[in-house]
Structure formats: structure tokens, C-alpha cells
Amino acid sequence: MMKRFVYINDDSSQNLYCDNRISNRKYTILNFLPKNLWEQFRRFMNQYFLLIACLQLWSLITPVNPASTWGPLIIIFAVSATKEAWDDYNRYLSDKQANEKEVWVVKDGIRKHIKAQDIHVGNIVWLRENDEVPCDLVLIGTSEPQGICYVETAALDGETDLKTRVLPSSCIGLTPEQLHKIKGVIECPNPDKDIRRFDSNMRLFPPFIDNDLCPLTIDNTLLQSCYLRNTEWACGVAVYTGNETKLGMSRGVPEPKLTAVDAMIDKLTGAIFLFQIVVVIVLGFAGNIWKDTEARKQWYAQYPEDGPWYELLVIPLRFELLCSIMIPISLKVSLDLVKSIYAKFIDWDEEMYDHETMTAPHAANTAISEDLGQVEYILTDKTGTLTENKMSFRRCCINGTFYGNESGDALKDVELLNAVINNVPDVIRFLTIMTICNTVVPVRSMSGNILYKAQSQDEDALVNAAARLHMVLISKNGNSLEINFNGKLIHYEILDTLEFTSERKRMSVVVKDSEDGKILLLSKGADEAILPLSYAGQQIRPFVDAVDQYAQLGLRTLCLGWRELKDDEYKDWSQAFKEARSTLVNREWKLDEVCQRLEHDLEVIGVTAVEDQLQDGVPETIETLRKAGINFWMLTGDKQKTAIQIALLCNFISSEPRGQLLFINGKTEDEVLRSLERVLLTMKITSSEPKDLAFVVDGWALEIILKQYRSVFTELAILSRTAICCRVTPSQKAQLVELLKSCDYRTLAIGDGGNDVRMIQNADIGVGISGREGLQAARAADYSIGKFRFLKRLILVHGRYSYNRTAFLSQYSFYKSLLICFIQIFFSFFSGVSGTSLFNSISLMAYNVFYTSVPVLTVVLDKDLTEKTVMQNPQILFYCQAGRLLNPSTFAGWFGRSLYHALVVFLITVHAYADEKSEMEQLSMVALSGCIWLQAFVVTIEMNSFTIFHHLAIWGNLLCFYGLNLMISAIPSAGLYTIMFRLCRQPSYWITLFLITVVGMGPVLALKYFRYTYRSSAINILQQAERSRVATFSIRDLDSQLKSIEKDVGSLASRNKFKSSVYEPLITDSPTATRRAVGPSAFDFLQPAQSRDDQNAGLLEIVCMLTE
């Protein structure tokens, strides 16, 4: 392992490592242009457009002025580059501010004020209260006599409670004068980004007597970006500086997530690209043939007899350029724009504002809103996500005696209160463990009250409960600890803390009673981590029963145990522990092993039970989302019984007659496999029954399954709508997400704590609840919300709208590009297949960039159904999940529409403006006006609601088109000079446009009306219902009546749709072309538009199923 040696206060070794200049900049002034361009050109689309733009510089082949491509291209690049530059400039400013901040550093034995950027590794940095830590320091001195200081690490890990940092043992008691002269060496690993570990050693040089190797952990460090709090001063040795600090190393751009919609758009773009190539090849051939047969006879064209070698390429390349507009250059920009608006709508949403914790929702990832509408699986954490994570101590069992069973609150149980007053030894011991065995920091507030700063809500609940039972933790200063029990002060010395890890599932402290000098080991932890450690012969039966009983009630249990240590035993062990703590390699594993050597033969003394209340609205949210066809998996670190209890409480699973739980358990591989296969079989058999089936698996079995029986489990996962996985580790959570993703499901992971971070990052969508366990999950997540219940709105409202809007926007963008491109192609048949452009350069550019891009942007305000209707009929989300609004068959519809509209525009224009009127500029403007009118009406007919912005954008845009073109027509040097004035004066112009509009839109309207009325989709029906205000019905009544039927349908669906097992509540609408059916082979655009026959197909399907 690579190590670095930091020589404290030694100027000679300073230049080995970088200085403390922080640089978050991506660019410098010099490299900005090349680097930024390089980054932008790594995208395929940009390369394609650049190639097109370069080809256009060749005047022989360019059909239009190169400006028509270069213009938009440069605008698009300039917009991205400006945004980058602006961001980078802001980064530069904030870097500069941080770099030039003045700090106190010891130089030549004297404290000096220098800029933060000049700190070098090995320097001693002095901090005062509320100073920000400028680089990663190893603490060597503080003002507090106990050798501790407090830091706030919110900027680093989002946790808002104060953390204690302690002096390394060898530095305790050094005076400030000594600290100026201190010399020594710190041996530490090379910079990494792990903010939980710092496995190092320090050795001080003489004259500092303590010449021992002193182990350092993360508790001895002050990391960059933390704030020093409640401590007058502290000083430390810089070990990592600049961009090599823990914070600096953990910076990095997360992998961008690609939504299903984006992937579909990419596929469609690819298909259009292929289509374009086919068109180019066909027209290129035709053009060359025409040239050789016809064009040579056209003497006025003066075709030379012998062309250059590239002559055969000229016409195909011209068509390539003409057809390049098939792929809309504005699509990417429009999509980025609307996506950021979707994200803003989430940020602004008042109904997702949590008044209790004052948290507003936030979309950190602005690019994936559509995916919210396509979620199929939600993997949720339990504690803090479904529950409040507000723990209250409810019951306990001390040596077989249950307290709090009657009243439901042990703190009000007279028996327990009496026991405390009567000093019953077991009860006292129990309370002592509750008070001492934790990492809670008591802080005395201004008013003299004691506040507890705890990282774990369980510990907080226990310490507070103990305080209510007259055992008050008063202070904890370094190693000494003070308890007030019934007015009597008791002192303890904390010798060692055996920390909690998710593998160990327990923590212990070794304390020395100051009165009698006895050394005690106090442990608390999960039942399976503590009960096996009990001494031989102890009856653990009552505790097992107690744990069971409490878990049945949905309470969280902890077992408490203790043991007295012999002096020798402790000494031996302490030595080993010290060694383990100072190892640099595998420290965690070694510590584990050493801890186990001490934690045995415990006397288990009792079980605590704390209650974690369900958050508001959780059952309703789960019910609604489940109706929307979303499957739920609960992944929790908690016990099976507790998890099941909570699952019952929040509608996650149904109780016995309606629901059934299938358990996968076992200790050995064989047992697990048998159990797994049994569950799978049951699931297959019973899937036709109207029963809520769910499987339950624990972490141990899951470990085996994920290693050995992945495929069987995958099969089960596809079948099961509900699963509860308990006792799972963070990495297992992440693996389950991966498993579902590998089956091509859209997954959403929601959690609140550090243990959910990996799952959140792995899922397609990560949602963090900014909860009591800090902001870690919320920071890693794509979306952060205050409460679980907002998930309903996030998915059904924001996700659904976003999907619908993007589906329309993207297909429309292709429609309008294809429209104008088809007209160009038709025109080429009238211009000797020579590649002449009908439209002039300005019109082509403006068509794509302004005329057709602006009106459609109002789609961000479009709502097909009101939020209320969607909430009442969550089943409607199915359309988004199955990708019914954007798939090859809907795209084929748009493709057909653009072909039809192009035919209409072209044929009508050519016939109306024939003979003496067939002047090029006029005819092209008539065709262009036709396109503009049609697109305005297409946007109008496809929008569902019209706000003032819609009218402004659609009709204002039309006016702008005329305004702009009239303006251009007034410029004498423009090709368009006077054209628009002439046209606007001709009655035949307006008559022609009127005709184009009616012929173009009439069939669209008629078809839409027909489908809307006689082949209505569920969306149409709900639109009609909410808008025509048929007041007499209530969907809810019907809903409950027909619920059982719905179940039938659901299970039928899941059986028949084994492979494409999207849950399909809308069975009669079940499409043959859902998202999953879209393979690369699905690109036959000319297939009959399937969606129109959906209903029939659906009905047929049911008939088939019934006859089976």
C-alpha cells in the first residue's frame, strides 16, 4: 500500500506534495475553447452536425447557404459553452475566495497569518471557534482540557449534529508553546475519498517523551470544510492539502443517468438516420441516372462531358445535406430546456413542501424527470422512510419481567418506577447500559438544560428514557463520564469503545467504575448479535420471547448485556486492541476480530423496545402507487417480524385471508434453495388467485441466493409484486437494485440514511428523504423530498406530466423536421433530382430554430388531466410505464403525419401556384407558410389545455412569422425582397393557405374525434369525465365495487404476460407494443399504426385468455 510520511513542522520536506490551492475549475482561459469544444464534440449528434456544416462549405454541393447550419450550430455551441464558462467562472470565484482566506500557520516557530492556498503538508494550522478547516488536519492541540473539540461536518456528510474529535493520546497535555515546536512524523495512506477512515500512526520526535507509535483514526482529524464549534481553539498538522483532501478526492461528476425516454429518442434518431441514408442513396442514384440521361440534353445547364473523379458523389452529398435537417438540431436544446423546467416545477411545488421540517423538494438531477413517470419498481427503506425515525421508548423486558405491557409506555409503568426507586440491581444495571453504552454527546445549552446530540435515533431514545427514569447522563468529556442517578453523581472512565458496524450489529464500551475500580464491558445490539454471546447456561428463552413479542408489535428491539472484566484480561486485550487500531492494512477487519475476543460470555440483562411511528399518509401513498401498477419492495436492516409488522401497518402487504407471506429462509445453501423453489412454485400456482402474495427473505438467505441462485431468484422477482427483505446490508440493497435493473425494470430507490446511499445511486431514480439521519441520502439522490407521502405526487403528477410532455415534444420535433425535409425531397423530383433546395437559407434556419421551436415549448405547461383526476385514478400511469405515448408505433403515426402534411403542402402549392405564378421565391414562401400554419394547428390540436402562454406562443409565433418575413421583404438586397408583400396582397395566397390547413388538419381532427369518442383511451374518458363535469358519478364507488374484479384481471395479466410482466391494470388496453416489446427489430415504420387497434387487440387478448 502506498503511504505518505508527513514530517510535522519541517520546512525542508514541504514541496513533496501539492500546496493547498483548491481548484475546482475545469478550464483555464487558454484551454477553455479547445477543451470545451472537445467535450462538446464527443457527442455523436454534434459530430454529425459538424460534419454536415463542413460539407456545406463546399459550394458545389451545398443546397443552401452554409449559415443555415453554422448559425444554429454556433448558437447551440455558444449556449453550452457560455453556461460552462459561467459555471466555471463561479467556481473560480469561490475557489479564489477559499484560497485567499487568511489562516494562522506556524512558520519557523512563530504563528503567522498566511493565505490558505500557501499551506503545505506538515504545517501546523491554528483554528479558532467557528473557523472553517482549510485542509485535512490531524488534531494535535485544543483549548479543551479533556483533549477534545467539536466540529460540524454538515458540508462533508450532511449530518448536522456536532461531532467530537479527540487528541491523539501522545498529544494530550501539550501547551501551546510546545505545540509551536513540536516535531514528528505521521505515517498515513495516500489521499483517498473515504471520509469514514483514516488509518494512520503518529510518532513524535524527542524531546516529546511519548515516543510510542500512536494510532490515529478519523476521530483524530479535522477534515476540510468542517467548522470548529464550541471550542475556543484547536490546532492540527496538515496531512492532505488542496485537491488531495478527502473532500477534494470525493469530488467528481457522477455518471449521468439516461432515461428510458432518452434511450427511445436515441433509438428513433438512429432509425431516422438510417432512413435518411436510404433516402440519400436512392435519390443519389436517381439523380446520377437523370443527369446522365436527361441533364446532358439540357444544354442550358452546360454539363461538362468529363466530370472530376468525385462527380458521382456530388449529387448524393447534396441530398445528404438537404436531408440533414431530418434530425432536428434543436431537439437537444429543447429537451434540455424543458427538462430543467420540469425540475424547477418540482423545486417550486408547494404541495411537496414539508412544513414540519421546512424542507422544500429538490431535483438535483434535472435530466430524468420522465423516468419518474415510468417507474415499475420502488425499493424502499423502512426506518426513516416509511416511518418517522422519531423513536420513543415504549417497553422493556428486564430479566424476564415485562414493563409497559399494560399501558404501552414503560416510562409510565409504576412497577418499573418502583423498581428504580428500590434500586433493584438488574434494573439499575439495565439503565446504566442504556445511559453509557452509546456515542451520544450531552451538550449543556445556554439555559442549563442538557441536550443530547446523537447520530442514532435509537440511542437518543434510550438515553432520554433513562433520563426520565432518573439516570441522567450529564457530561462526557474525553474519557470521563458523569451520571446523575437520583441526585447521586457517578463517575465512569471510558477505556475503550468497540464501535458499531453494520456487520457486527452491536457496540460495546469498556468502562471503569471510578468508585470501585471494576472494569465492565457493556454491550448492546441486535438480538442475533447479542444472544449467542450469552454465557453458557444462561436462559435466553425469555429474551427470545420478548424480542418476538415486541417485534410482533412493530417495535424495534435491542438486547443489552454486560460482563465484568478481569484486570489482566483487559490488559492483554487492550494491547491487542491498540495494535489492531494502529494497523494500516485491513484495520476494520482486524478490529472486528479483536472485538470478538472480548465480547463473549455476556450476561444478557434485558431487551428494550422503541417505537418508530409511521409517517403520515404512508398507507395511502403505497395503495395509490400500487394501483398505478408500481411494485414495492421493502429493504430494511431491521428484523423480519418488525418489518412485517410495519409492512402490515402501511398497506404494504395484506393480512391473512387476502394476503399470504412466503418465507425464504434456511441456513445452508440446500435449505435456501429448497425454500426458494418452494416459494417460486407456490407463487406460480397461486398467481391466478386473487391474493396478495409477498415473499420475505432475510439477509443471510439473500447472501446465498445472490451468490448461487440468481436466476431462480430473478424469476421469482419478476412474479412477485411485493417483497420484504430484512436484515440486508447496504451492498445487498444495491445488488437487489441491480438485479431488477438487469431485468429491464425501471427502479426507484427511496431511503433516508447513509446505508441507502449505494442503493439510491444504483437505481434509475434515487429519491432521498431529508430526514433525521442527516442529509447523506438526500445528497446522493436525484430527488430529495421531506416525506414519503410526497412520492405519490412526485411520480403521478411530475413524473407523468414530464413523460407526456417529453413524448410530445420529441415526436413533434421529428415531425416538423421531417415535414420540411419531405417537401424538399418532393421538390427534388420537380427539379431534375439535382438537389436544389426549395427553401432559402434564412427560412430553413428560422424554421428549425424559431418558427417551430417556440410554440411547442409551451408543452411544459400542458396538462392532459388535472392533478386531482390523476390522483384519483392512478391506474392511468400505466400509459407512461408501458411507454404508450412514445414508441415506434406512435412515432410511425407522426412519421405518417409529416409525410401526409408534406404531400398536402407540396401538391396544393404546386397546383395553386402553377404557370405564370410559379416563381421560385413566391412558391417557396407559400410552401413555408403552409408548413407554419399546419404546425401551429398541430400544436393546437395536440395540446390539452390552453393557458395564456399557449395562445401567445402559438398565435404570436404565427404573427412573428409574418412580421419577420415582411421585415426581410423590405430589405432590397434580400432575395425575399417584396415577396411577402406581394403574397399577402394576393387573395389566392390566403385561399391556398386556408386550403392547406383544412386538408392537412381535417383528417387529423376527424380521426382524433373518432378515436376520442368511439375508441377512447382511458385518458380520453377521464378527460371527458373531468371536463364535461358529469356530476352524478363517483369513480371511487365504482372502484371499490369492482376491486375484486380488478384483482382477477391483474393476476390474469401477470400470468399471461410472463415475459413482459409489466403489471397491466388496463388489461383491455394492453398494447401489443409496450416498451418492452421494442427491440431493434421493431423499427418497421410502415407497420399499420398499432395503437389505433389497441382496443381491439386488447379485447381479443381477453377472449384468448378466457378460452384457455
Place this chain on the structure above:
Amino acid sequence: MIPTGDSTPETDGATERRKKSKKPNYSRFTQQELPACKPLLTPTIVISTFILIGVLFIPIGLASLSASGNVVEIVYRYDIDCIPQQSQDDKLAFIQSSVTNKTCTTTFNVPKNMKAPVHIYYELDNFYQNHRRYVKSRNDKQLRSKAYELETTNCAPEATTPDGSPIVPCGLIAWSLFNDTYSFATQSKVIEVNKKNIAWQSDKDHKFGSDVYPKNFQQGGLIGGAKLNESIPLSEQEDLIVWMRTAALPQFRKLYGRIERDLAANEQISVTIENNYNTYSFEGEKRLVLSTTSWIGGKNGFLGVAYLTIGSLCIFLAVAFIVLYLLKPRTLGDPSYLSWNRNPDGH
């Protein structure tokens, strides 16, 4: 902070705190609650739209049709007739020869009264003025001003003479200028053809310079079309200006001149055609057209017929929808149509 690293810890911490305490500002826009009108495709709206369109279209169609019908038009294809019998086998040789007499005369009958002004057009068919190679072969700058005389970009192969001096006007379009001429007469006297103001005024004023005189035009080895009088500025060469307004379609008419008197019905008009222009190498057709105009333009029944057809179709559709509606009434928005409210057995 950790994953993005966009700002310094300090500012991030500050915004974090601010964000926490800051409630989003309420506005109807941010809550997506702007008042919106949500039209519904109800039978009433749709059927009345179609009826309205039908009702509007049929009269417009009738009006256009009658306007077009009132236009009197005489079309005479002369490209074959004007070749003497002995040259019919080799028309190309005839037209390309410099010695043959290309004058031909014909007479035709005016079918109806033609009110002045009677427009004279020549019509070319299968002539690709929009061909990529042709349509770009001009230089607007050179046409506009004497100062740009040397500008011959895009004009190749008719840009310069072999010795390098620029051709004005350069390019294939000008070079291939149409050069058939027509003169008209009744039995007794010649009919004046007004060749003034046949081009757009805007072209004369702004696109073709009054200080630009033809130079080196049609002097090369290959002679294309008409020659230009070198003493008349381009702005007054109206035939050229008309010719250079390129047509978008391979069949087009261009204004040749106007007859500023009424032509009476049954009047016999004799036309003398100077048949110079070569359309024989590419089987093009040439026609002479005499036509009056109406508010809708020349004789073109397309718009009228289209309007009548579409109008009737709309009425038909409206009726069909009404019948459908009566036969198969359907309550809009009946929740029992929702599949999740429907019994799958009972459909």
C-alpha cells in the same frame, strides 16, 4: 457537496441553510395552476366545425371557379408547327443552323371577348430553370451595381471570357435568355405589344442596376439564347429581368408583353413567331399564351375544384358523424368505460 463539488463548502453550506428555511414562493405559474381553457372534442364542436368549413368552402370554391372560368385564354403550341416539313426529322439541326429562316406565322380565333390588358406569355415545358446547376448560376451583386462588375462567383462556366474579362450579366441563366419573339396583327393592322413594365418594379429598381451595361455577353464560342443591346442598362432589359425570376417548376409561363386593347370575339389574329429558342434537344415544349386575368390570377380551376371537393367532403363527414352519433350514442366520460372499472367477462 461531495458528488458535485460545484461550489466551495462555505457557500454551499450557506445555501443549504437558506434552502432549508425557504419555502417556495407561491405563484400560479410555479404551481402549474395557470387558468387554462381545456377544449373537449365533443360531437357538437367537431360536427359544427366540419359543417362550418363546408359552408365556408363551397361558396369560396364557386367564386374561385367562376373567376377562373371568366378568364379567357388562348394557348398555342408552336414548337412543332414552326418547323418546316422538311426539317421535322432533324429539328435540332434546323434550330441550331444560323442560315435557316425561323419565322413562322399562324392565325387563331379569339373565342370570347378579351378585355384589355391581354397578357402575352410564353410557356416552356420540361425546362428546368430550377436545376441545381442552373438556378445558382448568377451573381446578384454584379447585376445590381457597376462596382461589382468583376464579381462572377457562382457564374461558371459563363463567368469570364477566355481572356479573363468578366461577362456581364454572367451565369447560365442570363446566357440562356429566351429569344423567341412574337408579333401580332389583325387582317388590317398590327397589334401593338407593350413590352414595358413586364418585369417587377422592385427588380428594376433594386436588383438590376441602371449603371450596369451588358459586356462580353454572348461573345464566346457557345451561343446560348438572346443577345442584349449593350447600350441599354440591365434595369431596362425587362425580358432579361423576367427571365431571371427563375421558375420553381419545369413547366412555367413568363410574361412577354401586353396587348393594351380589347380583343373581340371571333377576331382573327395572325401571329408571326421568330422561333429561335432551342427546346428540341431536350424535347421541351413551347407555347404562346394569350390570357386575361381575374382577382385569382390566370385560368386555374384547381383552387375552385379543390374547395368544392373539400367543402362537400366536410359536409359529408359532418353528416356521417351525426348518423354515427345517432346510431351509437356514447356518453362522454362515462367511468364504466374505464377498463379498470369494467368486468372483463361482460364486454
